[in-house]
Amino acid sequence: MNMNFRFVQLYYVFLALFVIIKYKYCLYLPKSLIILSILFFISSCFALNFNKSIVFFFWLIYNIIFVFSLFYTYIKIRGKDNFIDIFRYTFFIIFLLTLILFILGNFFHIEFPFFSYQNHKNVARVAIWFFEPSYLASFITMYLGFSFYNFFINKKKEYLFDTIFAFFSIVFTTSSTGFIACALAIIICFIIKTILIKNVKQKVTTAFIGILLLAAAFICVLVFFPNVYNAFIKRLYVDGLFNSSGTRMREYSNTFSLFLKYPFFGVGPNCYGLYYGNENLQPTNVTLELLATTGIFTTLVFYVFFLNPIKIYFSKNNYSLETKAMVFALILFLIIIQANQNYMRLYMWMLLAICYAMINEETKKEEIC
Numbered sequence: 003m004n005m006n007f008r009f010v011q012l013y014y015v016f017l018a019l020f021v022i023i024k025y026k027y028c029l030y031l032p033k034s035l036i037i038l039s040i041l042f043f044i045s046s047c048f049a050l051n052f053n054k055s056i057v058f059f060f061w062l063i064y065n066i067i068f069v070f071s072l073f074y075t076y077i078k079i080r081g082k083d084n085f086i087d088i089f090r091y092t093f094f095i096i097f098l099l100t101l102i103l104f105i106l107g108n109f110f111h112i113e114f115p116f117f118s119y120q121n122h123k124n125v126a127r128v129a130i131w132f133f134e135p136s137y138l139a140s141f142i143t144m145y146l147g148f149s150f151y152n153f154f155i156n157k158k159k160e161y162l163f164d165t166i167f168a169f170f171s172i173v174f175t176t177s178s179t180g181f182i183a184c185a186l187a188i189i190i191c192f193i194i195k196t197i198l199i200k201n202v203k204q205k206v207t208t209a210f211i212g213i214l215l216l217a218a219a220f221i222c223v224l225v226f227f228p229n230v231y232n233a234f235i236k237r238l239y240v241d242g243l244f245n246s247s248g249t250r251m252r253e254y255s256n257t258f259s260l261f262l263k264y265p266f267f268g269v270g271p272n273c274y275g276l277y278y279g280n281e282n283l284q285p286t287n288v289t290l291e292l293l294a295t296t297g298i299f300t301t302l303v304f305y306v307f308f309l310n311p312i313k314i315y316f317s318k319n320n321y322s323l324e325t326k327a328m329v330f331a332l333i334l335f336l337i338i339i340q341a342n343q344n345y346m347r348l349y350m351w352m353l354l355a356i357c358y359a360m361i362n363e364e365t366k367k368e369e370i371c
Contacts, residue, residue: 049270139180
């Protein structure tokens with residue numbers, strides 16, 4: 003797996019310095035995150051190549067200090083309501099960008115400078131500043147989950163347009179992973195809604211509406227974006243999920259076999275491609291990558307850290323509707339990142355920080371600052 007640098011990573015460093023000077027920076031370190039860092043370092047010591055792995059270890063530390071703790075600090079200082087306003091505004095801008103770029107690329111065949119596209123079967127796939135469209139779709143998934151849950155479960159009508167913006171933003175990426183996220187968001191929310199309803203007749207009605215909504219979303223893409231449908235949705239049921247995933251699902255078996263050979267500490271962070279003699283080779287699955295490169299112990303602790311907000315979501319504590327919606331977004335995101343992601347994505351650490359901060363704001367939990 004190759005390392006790369008993005009200017010936004012430098013921006014986060016300067017932003018953190020600004021927060022330190024102007025406010026009080028909060029280095030938030032849950033116990034599971036401390037243990038994760040220690041195990042990650044130990045795994046690096048047992049790696050096939052210590053130098054390659056230790057770079058990944060410092061990348062982990064970077065994410066903890068300059069992404070996870072940075073977003074946590076901002077919400078702690080300004081409050082979750084202020085952050086949610088910025089969160090919604092940011093994704094509205096992303097919707098406008100994806101809309102403009104999709105129209106320019108597919109109807110006028112113009113590629114806008116400074117923004118990336120991928121072309122597949124005469125479809126200009128919008129990626130904006132992301133490496134590929136599926137990464138952008140995964141990023142938007144958190145917005146979709148948050149918006150649709152607020153609109154449908156929390157009955158906040160003002161989130162109707164957010165849901166529409168999120169849905170079409172994902173459509174414009176043309177990512178099959180994104181389409182699966184849309185379907186899962188609808189299915190899971192309707193299941194939750196059906197469970198909450200006590201009246202049997204209303205349960206049936208709600209389930210029926212859910213089916214209609216899925217059909218409407220499907221028809222919308224089919225009618226208005228036929229090229230997208232033919233290239234990225236039709237293949238899911240014509241070629242099957244296995245074949246339409248390219249090499250991703252084929253690689254899952256190899257990754258799991260590698261874990262069985264090195265079950266305790268893995269081959270080392272950032273050493274997956276090195277083991278197979280191909281630096282560009284990636285597991286493309288968060289769980290399998292963790293197992294194969296860091297071992298069973300690090301993987302378990304990682305999911306303790308990741309699942310803690312989700313555990314709180316299912317607790318009996320009376321958290322705010324917005325907090326539950328954000329944790330639902332985390333649940334949806336957790337499912338989607340199993341498809342084509344790794345555990346170092348900046349936006350994954352951002353979403354985790356948001357959930358921890360919103361929960362701790364309501365519980366008045368003390369942090370290491």
